[in-house]
Amino acid sequence: xxxxxxxxxDVTSLVKVAAASVDDVAGQAAKAGAKAAGAAxxxxxxxxxxxxxxxxxxxxxxxxxxxxxxxxNKLVFLLPAGLALSxxxxxxxxxxxxxxxxxxxxxxxxxxxxxxxxxxHHGGPDGSHQTKDPTHLEEQRVQGAIKTDFILSAExxxxxxxxxxxxxxxxxxxxxxxxxxxxxxxxYGAVALIVKADDAGLFMAxxxxxxxxxxxxxxxxxxxxxxxxxxxxxxxxxxLWVGGQIILHSMAEMGWSMPxxxxxxxxxxxxxxxxxxxxxxxxxxxxxxxxxxxxxxxxLLIPIGTKVVAPVWASVFGKxxxx
Numbered sequence: 001x002x003x004x005x006x007x008x009x010d011v012t013s014l015v016k017v018a019a020a021s022v023d024d025v026a027g028q029a030a031k032a033g034a035k036a037a038g039a040a041x042x043x044x045x046x047x048x049x050x051x052x053x054x055x056x057x058x059x060x061x062x063x064x065x066x067x068x069x070x071x072x073n074k075l076v077f078l079l080p081a082g083l084a085l086s087x088x089x090x091x092x093x094x095x096x097x098x099x100x101x102x103x104x105x106x107x108x109x110x111x112x113x114x115x116x117x118x119x120x121h122h123g124g125p126d127g128s129h130q131t132k133d134p135t136h137l138e139e140q141r142v143q144g145a146i147k148t149d150f151i152l153s154a155e156x157x158x159x160x161x162x163x164x165x166x167x168x169x170x171x172x173x174x175x176x177x178x179x180x181x182x183x184x185x186x187x188y189g190a191v192a193l194i195v196k197a198d199d200a201g202l203f204m205a206x207x208x209x210x211x212x213x214x215x216x217x218x219x220x221x222x223x224x225x226x227x228x229x230x231x232x233x234x235x236x237x238x239x240l241w242v243g244g245q246i247i248l249h250s251m252a253e254m255g256w257s258m259p260x261x262x263x264x265x266x267x268x269x270x271x272x273x274x275x276x277x278x279x280x281x282x283x284x285x286x287x288x289x290x291x292x293x294x295x296x297x298x299x300l301l302i303p304i305g306t307k308v309v310a311p312v313w314a315s316v317f318g319k320x321x322x323x
């Protein structure tokens with residue numbers, strides 16, 4: 001009997017350890033995933049473009065195809081690559097983060113330039129309007145969206161990896177896997193809600209039993225275009241802020257900390273200048289400075305991205321790969 005009780009005690013201890021490990025993985029995944037917000041918001045803002053022109057009945061199946069491809073990219077290609085970097089070449093992570101941050105800055109600055117009427121944005125599924133076969137068009141759009149997602153997913157996984165505290169191989173693998181699944185579900189769940197919101201609003205406006213229901217439906221239908229514009233603005237701001245922050249922090253890790261330290265001192269001085277909300281003021285000043293840095297850098301990168309990188313990328317992966 002005492003042996004059975006000892007066994008049960010050991011099992012209970014193992015369960016507690018396992019539960020604590022799960023909690024640790026979930027906590028680390030949440031913190032790491034939060035750092036990738038800029039790329040995730042951009043992903044949610046970009047994907048609805050690939051659904052333009054399709055019948056409402058095809059919208060959710062297309063979102064599911066893209067989400068499935070995104071998860072495959074993260075778990076099959078990017079997760080093993082990230083673990084290999086972390087365990088065998090950790091010195092490569094800061095340069096790769098800077099490359100991803102530069103891409104975010106470039107994308108954000110190009111969207112700002114496009115909004116101001118400067119240059120030509122390469123957004124959307126290029127050339128797909130020339131395809132008349134709906135089935136082929138759908139596959140073309142899905143493949144283009146998955147290729148675009150691969151870039152954003154690589155940024156998300158690299159950012160997440162850099163924010164995971166030092167731990168063993170399996171803890172890192174579990175945390176990255178949770179980040180991959182969680183962000184994919186969040187992004188494409190949000191995309192599904194966005195693309196079907198106007199249909200839901202139209203149904204409520206036409207079939208609601210109450211005046212309030214019909215009114216809410218009309219508000220949703222009329223408000224969705226403005227919401228999509230707001231989402232694009234927030235996504236652009238997040239890209240510039242996160243991209244600038246990644247580059248400044250990575251430069252500090254690689255030995256040049258002056259820009260990062262200067263902005264940090266600005267934020268501290270601004271916080272000390274107010275009596276209330278010091279934490280928010282410090283964050284706002286640092287985020288604004290990071291965003292301005294990202295905008296300036298991204299603007300400088302536009303000629304390189306549009307004249308050199310984009311043509312090479314299109315020749316290798318096809319025009320649908322760029323957004």
